[in-house]
Amino acid sequence: MRFVSHSEEETQSIAAGIAAESSPGDVYALKGDLGAGKTVFSSGFARALGIDEPIRSPTFTIVQEYVPRCDRLPDLKRLYHLDVYRVPDSDSALAFGVDDFFDDESAITLIEWAERVADILPRGTVTVEIRHLDENSRGIVVSG
Ligand SMILES: Nc1ncnc2c1ncn2[C@@H]1O[C@H](COP(=O)(O)OP(=O)(O)O)[C@@H](O)[C@H]1O
Ligand SMILES: [Mg+2]
Numbered sequence: 001m002r003f004v005s006h007s008e009e010e011t012q013s014i015a016a017g018i019a020a021e022s023s024p025g026d027v028y029a030l031k032g033d034l035g036a037g038k039t040v041f042s043s044g045f046a047r048a049l050g051i052d053e054p055i056r057s058p059t060f061t062i063v064q065e066y067v068p069r070c071d072r073l074p075d076l077k078r079l080y081h082l083d084v085y086r087v088p089d090s091d092s093a094l095a096f097g098v099d100d101f102f103d104d105e106s107a108i109t110l111i112e113w114a115e116r117v118a119d120i121l122p123r124g125t126v127t128v129e130i131r132h133l134d135e136n137s138r139g140i141v142v143s144g
Contacts, residue, residue, distance in 0.1 A: 001141070001142040001143075002139070002140070002141050002142075003139070003140040003141075003142075004133065004137060004138070004139055004140070005037070005137065005138045005140060006136055006137050007136055008037070008040050011037050011040045011041055011044060011130075011138060011140065012040060012041070012043060012044025012047065013044060014041070014044070014140055015040075015041040015042070015043075015044030015045040015048070016044050016045065016047065016048035018045065018126075018128070018142060019044070019045040019046075019048035019049055020048060020072075022045075022049075022073075022108055023073065023108075024073060024075050024076045024077075024105055024106050024107065024108060025104075025105040025106075025107075025108075026108050026109070026124075026126065027102050027108075027109045027111065027121065027122055027124070027125045027126070028045070028108070028109065028110045028111070028125070028126045028127075028128055029111055029114030029115075029118075029121055029125050029126070029127045029128065030042065030110060030111060030112045030113075030114055030128050030130070031113075031114055031115050031127065031128065031129045031130070032129060032130035032131060032132075033131075033132065035132070036130040036131065036132060036138065037130045037138050037140075038057070038112040038113075038128075038130060039055060039056065039057045039112065041128060041130065041140075042055050042081055042110050042112070043055035045079075045110060046066060046068075046079055046081070046110075049066075049068035049069075049070045049073070049076065049079055049108070050068050050069030050070045051066045051067070051068055051069070051079060053066060055081065057083045057085075057112060058081055058082065058083045059083050059085055059086060060086070062082060062083060062084065062086070062087065062096060063080055063081065063082045063083075063101065064080075064081045065078055065079070065080055065081075066078065066079040066081065067079075068108075075106060076106065076107070076108065077106040077107060078104065078106065078107040078108075079107065079108050079109075079110070080101045080104070080107055080108070080109040080110070081109075081110050081112075082098065082101065082109065082110065082111040082112065083111075083112040083113060084098070084111060084112070084113045084114070084116050084117055085112065085113045085116070087113075087116060087117065089116070089117075090116075090117045090118075090119050090120045093116075093117045093120060094120060098111075098117065098120070099120065099122075102121070102122045103122075114127075124144070125144060126142065126143070126144045127141075127142070127143050127144050128140065128141075128142050129141045129143075
């Protein structure tokens with residue numbers, strides 16, 4: 001699926017549309033440069049799952065956990081929002097325990113800077129690539 005977003009709000013609503021199709025156990029790999037909109041996408045996704053808290057890149061903590069409130073997905077217990085920007089490589093990510101998040105079948109995982117740990121993403125990971133087109137426009141390609 002390909003989208004063009006012209007604003008932060010439009011990226012959030014595209015993310016909400018993807019979230020509406022999501023299921024517990026899903027992993028979403030968010031790729032794109034600094035400022036592409038990975039966190040904006042994550043906030044729209046989280047809001048669509050009934051999470052009202054502000055969403056920020058967990059750059060220093062690596063993971064932030066939220067509790068969804070979603071009538072459509074009563075078995076969904078957690079949303080994990082990861083940002084592996086500061087994780088040097090896949091081995092470090094495994095040492096941190098990222099696979100515990102990936103394997104949690106009662107959770108959905110969003111992972112920013114997923115290109116850094118591409119070789120350990122689980123089978124079935126959905127890739128979301130966000131590209132700068134101009135100041136307020138982004139190309140968003142969802143695959144997998
Ligand atoms: N169409 C758009 N979609 C998403 N963000 C946009 C868009 N246009 C401008 N922006 C701005 O780009 C920045 C994206 O930041 P952020 O989501 O934190 O990026 P990343 O997490 O990829 O580093 C925000 O300041 C946001 O307001
Ligand atoms: Mg971010």
